[in-house]
Amino acid sequence: MKIHTIFFSLALLVAPGLSKSKGKNDTPNATIEKIEKKYDALSKTAPIVKANGKPMCQSLRFIQEEDNIIQDYSKLRQIAIIRHGEPDMVKTGQYTCSEANQFLKCYDSVCIIxxxxxxxELGANEDVKIFSSPINRALTTAHYLFGTDKEITVSPYFREFENRIKESESKKKHSIKRWTTTSRIKWMLGINRAKGIESFSQAKDRAHKGASILNNASKDNAKVVLTAHGLLNRYLKKDLKKMGWKVVEDTGNDYFGTTILVKVEE
Structure with missing residues (x-):
């Protein structure tokens, strides 16, 4: 009897520890770590996608139920934020202020390469909520990725941050990158406000609202995709992280650069 009592007591002491250990492996943080490792593994074998023979990016996808990473797949929510593809126009050369502003108008209207x-990659029956910026390079990116028959919600909340160049009579010529970088820095500092455009503060508020739209959409659609723009996407990512989302994949800020964020419900 004494021996049985001792074994019974030891079982009571050990069992909670075993249960706790198992629970630890199933926590949201542990699952997110597994997802990150899965993306690391996928990136090593993902095929390269080309345009006109030029490498553009690697293939990418959401985590699927058959990956067997999470016991209850219904608890996983995923958001992919994608920068648009490369606009189909020549971007080299030197421009006056007036020519640079005309370039930016074209940049907002052209399609992508x-x-x-x-x-x-989306599965044939994969249910995804798709959003896009109304600017053509982002919208044509969404059409290229998902087809024109997919329902795409176009929202002004996802247009790019302002990058209008203040008009000048100067005939000095610079590269487009110099014009846009200088004008945007001045805009952020509040010293280059063209008439009728939003301030940097207003743009950040808009990005916060955009992040809320994506977050709320994920409550009804476990997978959400947005095609938008480089600087806007950075602020969307910041705001989503504040809302509890975790970045599990980030391919950078170049054309087609993609950030995938996840939430795992308790």
Whole structure:
């Protein structure tokens, strides 16, 4: 009897520890670590997608139920934020202020250089909520990735931050990159406000509202995609992280640069 009592007592002491250890492996943080490792593994074998023979990016996808990373797949929410593809126009040369502003108008209206196949892969029956900026380079990116028959919610909340160049009579010529970088820095500092455009503070508020739209959409659609713009996407990512989302994949800020964020419900 004494021996049985001792074994019973030891079982009571050990069992909670075993239960706790198992629970630890199933925590949201542990699951997110597994997802990060999965993306690391996928990146080592993902095929390269090309456009006109030029490498553009690697293939990418959401985590699927068959990956067996999370016991209850319904608890996983995923958001992919994608920068638009490369606009189909010549971007070299030197420009006056007036010419640079005309360049930016064209930049907002042209389509993208379309790769040989979509780099972001969706399954045939994969249910995804798709959002896009109304600016053409982002919207044509969404059409290239998901087709024109998919429902795409176009919202002004996802347009790019302002980058208008203040008009000048000067005939000095600079590269487009110099014009846009200088004008945007001045805009951020509040010393280059063109008439009728939002301030940097207003743009950040808009990005926060955009992040809320994506977050709320994920409550009804476990997978959400946005095609938008480089600087806006950076602020969306910051705001989503403040809302509890975790970055599990980030391919940078170049054309087609993609950030994937996840939430795992308790």
């Amino acid at each position: 379309v790769p040989e196949k979509p780099f972001f």
